[in-house]
Amino acid sequence: MALRRRYKIFNKIIKTYKMKVNQKGMDALHRPSFFQSLNSKMSCPINDLPQIESYITRDTSIKGFTEAYRKRLAIGKKCADELKALTPGISIAVEFDGKGREIDNIKGATGLGLIDIDGLDELELEAVFSKASLASYSCCIYRTISGHGLRIFFKYKRPDDCKLSMIDLYELSLNKAINFYEMLLGKEADRKCTDFTRLSGLAHDEKAFFNWDAAPICISDGDIHNFELKNTKPTPPHDAAAVKRTRKPGGGRKKASSICQKPTMALVAPHVENLMKQWGLTFESGSHNDYVNRFAWTCNLYGIQKEEVIVYAQEHFCGDYAPAISVINSCYKHGTSRFGSWTFYTKDQDLPARPTIRFIKQWLLSRLEFRRNKMTSKIEIRNLLVENAKYKKWTNLEDTIKNSIWVEMNESNMDVSMKKLEAIIDSDFSMDFDPLEEYLKGLAPWDGKHDYIGELADRITIEELPGYFHDQEQFRYFFKKWFVGMVVGWVNPTVINQTILILVGKGGIYKTTFFNYLLPPVLRAYFLNDSSANYMDKDFLEAFFSMALICLDELEAIFGKNLSAFKSNMTKQKFSIRRPYDKYRSELRHRSSLAATSNSIQIIPDEENRRYSPWQVKCIVSPIENPLEYDKIYAQAVALGQKVVENRKKGLKNDWVYWLTNEDIEKMKVHNRYFMVVNLSEEQVKRFYTVPDIKKAEQYGTRLKFRYNAEIMERICTNPAMRQNITSQSIGYTMSRLGFPKAHRSKGNGWWVIEKEGAEINTDALFSMADARSKEEDCK
Template structure:
């Protein structure tokens, strides 16, 4: 088994195929008994090899002879694997033989010689050694890409690109993070290496590597080193894809997502589809769509799950901890987000979950930009320091928190899924069962994909037309007070089919706005709203004339307006006398008991 530095973050294994999409997969890697998805070799070149590398041929090429014999290279390869932290021991046999075979391939060692050595040295403890070695030799594109330095040879002079790649590969592991767009490095030497976890490559790290090469006598320009690291030499790596592949298979019975949803206690509000059962239903759709969107380029999570409630009940904390520890660096808290900003749009590609903390009512261009960004499949952005624009896939899901109940300004906004929360069980004190929760999400996503492919009906992770109708009624509980609608109904009535023509008036939109927006405060509130949409929703008929569009209305006279403002005796009695009656009844009951 590989010996790890305490801070090393290694890639999970074994892998399992996740047919949710195409993003970031690396086909062609054999997986017998959990074979690795990556090179996995890390560390400083072994001491034995360093001693043997005294001088390199002037052309920086192959030196004397071709690929080494197995007998010639065996001890060097074993020392190299030891430096990289791999041990041939119980529970790590597959890993060790796999990396042994990969090094043999890179050095161009004859297949039969390598197979014979593996059979005699590994097969007694690991019967599958032969099949693992065969799988390694299927990758002929890597055959002989490394030069075996014999006595008197070494890394020095002006090396070729091929030699530079070998020098780097024997000391570091590089990859291109497809989520963040950054290149990252990991030291292979588990003792002497500087980077014991995947580290973003910056100018300082590049200069450090260049200095190390220069001190060893390699004449390499910083420009060439940068070009190599930022080429396909750094293999693409998708952290979302890799995590989901590492999960165990869901048992198909236990509903771990429902158990997670039950940690959030919802206030029951009849008439608004606002219950614990309905929360579980929509929470599962949100979670599964988030997971599928991570790895499927044609899927976008279009629902914003919002927790509303008093402070200190773990609203934001729950969303942060809903991501497994290895993915929490892909969480971002946007409490002051500008929805038209390029950085905000870039976060949809580089983050797994975006939390709109302290969400308030959004109007106008901000609301339009948010709704547009939520549904985009691709963001065309030029990242900082990039020469060209990038087409960034939409991966991230959205969530939000608020202390205010009235946050929705558009009753057609199906993207909001707000819930009035009473309490949330702390994920710090009771850790989430990440493996089983996400394994179930993966399984449900695969089931939906297969059903759609076979044109079968069943549960889906997106909102159906029925769900949208339910959510529209649900969101009525969180609507911002519509002052424009109140003012229109205060001054106008909708004409009926039997209304006498002399009572029906034609009024331009500007006339209506002038009458209903009497005070500056009302005018500011209504400036964000669409008069036409409100009038149509209330049932007023729109009429087109040569001088512009207008509306057919019945104007209320001042007397009618004042009459509607009077409180009836029944309303007053219900509002003011009922509490006193209750107190009197309680007092009477107390006297009777005495």
């Protein structure tokens, strides 16, 4: 009996153990921890995974928080976020010991992970939800507390013989899961929310999806090998110049007496906090992200391991700023190349008497920010130190400023040559900065409905000219093409805005002012008002690269070589120029668009004028007294340009494009006739020649003659000044357009003409009775 009783007890123990092991795929030893609020540090493990289902679908407290948050969100995000920190949460990836949320409180991994997909509208949300629920890896999918995002839980499993740490295995599994779901859903996951200890805020969702028997993410040996190669970090090098050196009274040197040891977080943290104060940064509401980012960036430079910074952040930052760990992860991910590039000196250590390049970089970066402006190719600086800051805003690094930096370094007993200082600053030490791309990337998305560019065009009132496609509606249509083409040309190296928008009208109606204020204030330095009218000048060509918009003020008709250069420059993708002080020629990308103003109506010199888009203006609303909504206008331009580019890549047809179609070009030919200058070559040819009918050649007798272009030019250019505006090519074009028969002789091509004699020419110039009758009819 005793043996049988022992056997039953043993079976019961085994049965209980198997139930724990088979808890719907969850690790028997480690279960997600439940927190009463996202700010709480106390927790308890859940009983089983279906308890999460109960929290999301049936818990009245979570339902109340969700409804209250969404009501507040309608008022404002800041108001809603005050409530968000009080909502319950769950540490889906780890089980804590219940006493805190730091690394030391982790009991183990649960084998679960989470993915966030945010910024979805109502239709996108449902479509993405449906796709995600079909994935074999999806354990749980529910709508976040904002109602504009999804949270997806997935499983992963440690492969046999895998030696990765818990955190590394989670990171590998999470990256594979993110790649899978991004490809499946066509939406980007929030890669900032990837921290191992991150809490998942719970929200009420009666329609949530659950499948606790989902398959785990597959991790292969190749995945582990690639992960280890990618994440192997070189040991932060010790700076040989960190050796403590002191000068002898006689000028000699002592041998190295001590070497700077690898710093610890406890040693570095107070120093970094002091630097934050000197840089004017405080850990307070509104500046949490900047503070944590700069703090982590500096620790990375000093060679402090990420895990140490995370432990420090959990104690000092996470209570007030939950995303702190995500910011640190991102900072370390993008700062691997500069890890350990700074040397930490204690108070009893002397600075190197002959500073190395690394130490010079450290000295500069602790006091100044450097960047290379890709538009101007100039180095710009800004002070980091708040006290006695001379350059609070980004300033071009002129020679005087560079000399001042050199003097300050040498006054600090740093033996640095100007040549070495210039070599450091002009290297990749100064990060590239593109002002146009930075501005456009920072814009909020366009709402897709409001036509801000159309409203901008309507600020300009256009004269109606029947028969010339010249009215307000046509102007709005062509202005939008020109404006979007300008914005796309800023960021796409293959796109050139080949149209020049010209505003024609009397003075004082804000024509030039309109273009001057067309760029937002942060980009206004990249506007050029040019009135030189020399389109072959090197400075003008360089402006196509360094400016966003060039306005040709008081534009007049262009002739001769200047016209050829002008038309060529508008379509070039690159300009090969040797810039001042450069050793070699540079290939400068064409980024700028052209605009112009004029008081003269006759400004187009030839028939091939698709590049011109002139408009006669009545009046313009002052952009000074009535400022533009720059962000909304440019956001619409970005959205329209992106749609056209994406459709072209996918092979889809566009309903609207930012370039001129064949139909648009034909319209502009008619439109531009109103602005054509008097064609001197055409008038002179008609004055001296008549078009013959070759079929009636015998009737003309000796009056029918063959003439080369040079002969025609010699006869019609009665005034030497005409030769500057009439070329052999323009004569050939005029003869062909007027219908003169073309012929070929042994010496070249020419034309059949009937030459008018002197009497006939003079007769044409006389006033006749037919002219009088025509004038009377015009008056009636």
